[in-house]
Amino acid sequence: xENFFSRYxxxxxxVLVLFAQVLGLAVQVKRTSESGGTRLIRFWxxxxxxxxxxxxxxxNQGLRNVWRNYLYLRGVRHENRDLKAQIxxxxxxxxxxxxxxxxxxxxxALLGFKEQFISQTVAAQVIGASGSDQSHVIYIDxxxxxxxxxxxAVITPDGIVGKVLRVFHAxxxxxxxxxxxxxxxxxxxxxxxxxILQGTAAGETMLxxxxxxxxxALGERVLTSGGDRIFPKGLSVGxxxxxxxxxxxFLNIRVKPAGNLSRLxxxxxxxxxxxxxxxxxxxSTPLRAADILAxxxxxxxxxPPVVPAQGAAVxxxxxxxxxxxxxxxxxxxxxxxxxxxxxxxxxxxxxxxQTTRATATAKPAVVKPAANKPAEARDxxxxxxxxSAEQPAKPADAPPQAxxxxxxx
Amino acid sequence: MTGMPIVRTNRKEIEVYRFGPIVSLLIPLLALVIQAxxxxxxxxxxxxxxxxxxxxxxxxxxxxxxxxxxxxxxxGLIQDALTHQAIGLYGIAKTVVGYGASSLGVKIDVENxxxxxxxxxxxxxxxxxxxxxxxxxxxxxxxEWLWARTMLSALFNGVAAxxxxxxxxxxxxxx
Numbered sequence: 001x002e003n004f005f006s007r008y009x010x011x012x013x014x015v016l017v018l019f020a021q022v023l024g025l026a027v028q029v030k031r032t033s034e035s036g037g038t039r040l041i042r043f044w045x046x047x048x049x050x051x052x053x054x055x056x057x058x059x060n061q062g063l064r065n066v067w068r069n070y071l072y073l074r075g076v077r078h079e080n081r082d083l084k085a086q087i088x089x090x091x092x093x094x095x096x097x098x099x100x101x102x103x104x105x106x107x108x109a110l111l112g113f114k115e116q117f118i119s120q121t122v123a124a125q126v127i128g129a130s131g132s133d134q135s136h137v138i139y140i141d142x143x144x145x146x147x148x149x150x151x152x153a154v155i156t157p158d159g160i161v162g163k164v165l166r167v168f169h170a171x172x173x174x175x176x177x178x179x180x181x182x183x184x185x186x187x188x189x190x191x192x193x194x195x196i197l198q199g200t201a202a203g204e205t206m207l208x209x210x211x212x213x214x215x216x217a218l219g220e221r222v223l224t225s226g227g228d229r230i231f232p233k234g235l236s237v238g239x240x241x242x243x244x245x246x247x248x249x250f251l252n253i254r255v256k257p258a259g260n261l262s263r264l265x266x267x268x269x270x271x272x273x274x275x276x277x278x279x280x281x282x283x284s285t286p287l288r289a290a291d292i293l294a295x296x297x298x299x300x301x302x303x304p305p306v307v308p309a310q311g312a313a314v315x316x317x318x319x320x321x322x323x324x325x326x327x328x329x330x331x332x333x334x335x336x337x338x339x340x341x342x343x344x345x346x347x348x349x350x351x352x353x354q355t356t357r358a359t360a361t362a363k364p365a366v367v368k369p370a371a372n373k374p375a376e377a378r379d380x381x382x383x384x385x386x387x388s389a390e391q392p393a394k395p396a397d398a399p400p401q402a403x404x405x406x407x408x409x
Numbered sequence: 410m411t412g413m414p415i416v417r418t419n420r421k422e423i424e425v426y427r428f429g430p431i432v433s434l435l436i437p438l439l440a441l442v443i444q445a446x447x448x449x450x451x452x453x454x455x456x457x458x459x460x461x462x463x464x465x466x467x468x469x470x471x472x473x474x475x476x477x478x479x480x481x482x483x484x485g486l487i488q489d490a491l492t493h494q495a496i497g498l499y500g501i502a503k504t505v506v507g508y509g510a511s512s513l514g515v516k517i518d519v520e521n522x523x524x525x526x527x528x529x530x531x532x533x534x535x536x537x538x539x540x541x542x543x544x545x546x547x548x549x550x551x552x553e554w555l556w557a558r559t560m561l562s563a564l565f566n567g568v569a570a571x572x573x574x575x576x577x578x579x580x581x582x583x584x
Contacts (some may be wrong), residue, residue: 010474014508017482018501025497025547045490052442128491131444132499133562134540134552135492138444165493175493180551201553203452262452399477 043168046139050171053142055130061125118232120272121155122146126264127171136179136203138162138264143170151230153270159182159236159258160224161267172269177237178203178262185227186237186255188216194225197237197255197350205238208255212245233272426470426581436577437463437484447490454564458533460484462570463501465532466577468510469519477514481507495548502539508534522571529570530563537562 005012142148144167145237152164160184166173175182178199186197186207193214195207207222220240226233241361242254428436439575440459448455468477485503489496510532515520519528537559543552 010478010508013475014478014504017460017478017504020448021482021486021497021504021542022502022547025495025543027500028495028497029548037492039496041496042490045487049442049445049491053446056442126449128445129448129455130450130492131441131455132488132492135494137493138449173493179493181493202555202558233522261451283568334471 006125035140042166046168046171046173047221048359050139050141050168053139055267057125057127057141060163103201118270118272119274120270121268122148122170122271124148124154124267124269133203134201136164136176136182136199136261138174138176139270140172140174140267141160141170142269143168145169145272147267148172149271154267155231155235155270155321156259156264156267158260159238160231161259161261161264163230174267177204177257177386178261183228184231184237185225187225188240191216191220194227195253196221200257203261205255205257207240210248210251210253212249214251216240216243216251216253217241222405232270414529422581425472426435426583428467428470428581432580433467435582437467437480441484441487441491457569458536458566459569459573460488460499461503461506461533461536462566462573463530463577464507465510465529465570466574467549468507469514469528470581472511472514474508474511477507477511478504479507479549481505494544494550498540498544498548501543502536503551505539506536522575524573526567530567531572533566534559 013361014318083369122142124142124146126138128139130137137174140148140154148164148167150164150167154163156171160177162174162179165175176199177184177197180199180201182197182199184197185194187194188207188210190216193210193216195209197205197207197246199205210216222229222234222237222239224237236258238257240253241256244252246252246256274298276401412471416441418540432525437460440463444457444459464481467480473476481503483499485500486496488499488503492499510528513528517524519525541552541554
């Protein structure tokens, strides 16, 4: 036996070294979720490598800043003039967008939606990568000491980048969205189809689980859906670059990431997301969707004093939008959302109301004001509007109708 | 290919080289830092595997199987620690390469550029195959073997080896 080992000493050591590593792998496979935290070897290596990388990055940045800020100033005046013109253009656009945002907030308040706001971010410098084609991760120069925690979203102004995977004292490991083990809840902007954005071994990003019979347009923007509970809803992911029918009944949609994942320098780590109902201008007391609807929409008039003795049928004109049409179903075009409380309701010209005449003896109509539930509120916004033009104004001191209250005409 | 003689030599004819402790420590460390730093700015640089090339160089120059496999194991494990995957994938692959390269260094002359291109390219393929097999069969990672990409990477690494080995030759001392 001794002779055997001395004869095949090197091969025996090879087998031993390989066996030890396979055993280590097997242990890691068993503990799939590294709940115990970061492995010691990982901690040591990252602690040894990242200071060198930081030194390289900061030196490189310092030299570049000296060059850009003090030496290479060619064309700065021209650029300054262009930027001023751009600021003026953006001011105009901002006015328009703020109007749209206010409108959207009112609609969200109406529907009882909750918004997610990115309330706090930490800017970080990218200092390194895994250096492997098999592992699409980067390292940033902010860690636990800066309040970074695992599963925080990492973004750039252009779009999402990835999520924090491991946190060290002064650095963090970020898993990019183009890694095969990454998954991001995504939604197509126009068609509102939801899928999961996954990476591939080649470093591409694919939107999966969209059925083959769905229509997806090339160039359509992809946004975060918020379904993964990591990325807030509505952040830019990228644009559809290629669509192929898959063999499994789903489309293979290749997405070009909005952020340039191959040349990342600075990123933002989303450290706090606030979820709150949108603030809308109006009375300080909270308004229910039903109350807003009651103000905005023509309500069923008070039952006029009918004198049965006269025997005359009291006629009322009610208009009900039976065919909703796109203008009514699309919340952004909704009349109820477009105006502020107190302004006279405006009905889009595209909506053609059906006029029905009801007599006092007709079957009672049921008006269900929207409750606080979004779905019901949505239904309430949709087609059930009653024309106020031909009706007497609602008394200002009229008590609000309770949800589900039946009103007899 | 006619200009790439692979000369089979006797063990006595082959020189064994030594490296100073600083060089033995700094060059692998530098390779790891460059490998981790440069792909941030130039993503395509990730097709090169500098730690693998350094492993091959040291293994071939020292011509010691134990030293070769240990160099490979350490370099691989450090590389594993920088990824998000299980530790040991690169470790196993580079251990095998370190052992193989030192075994080959004993048998053939790997001093000329043609041989270095073939050796580095060949060991890159062996490395990728070992990684692929371990990842698929032990960890159950879903991976696909991309032939064109792997062959192209092998070629690029072979070319890079010619340049890198020529630079590293300056640091070796004959025993």
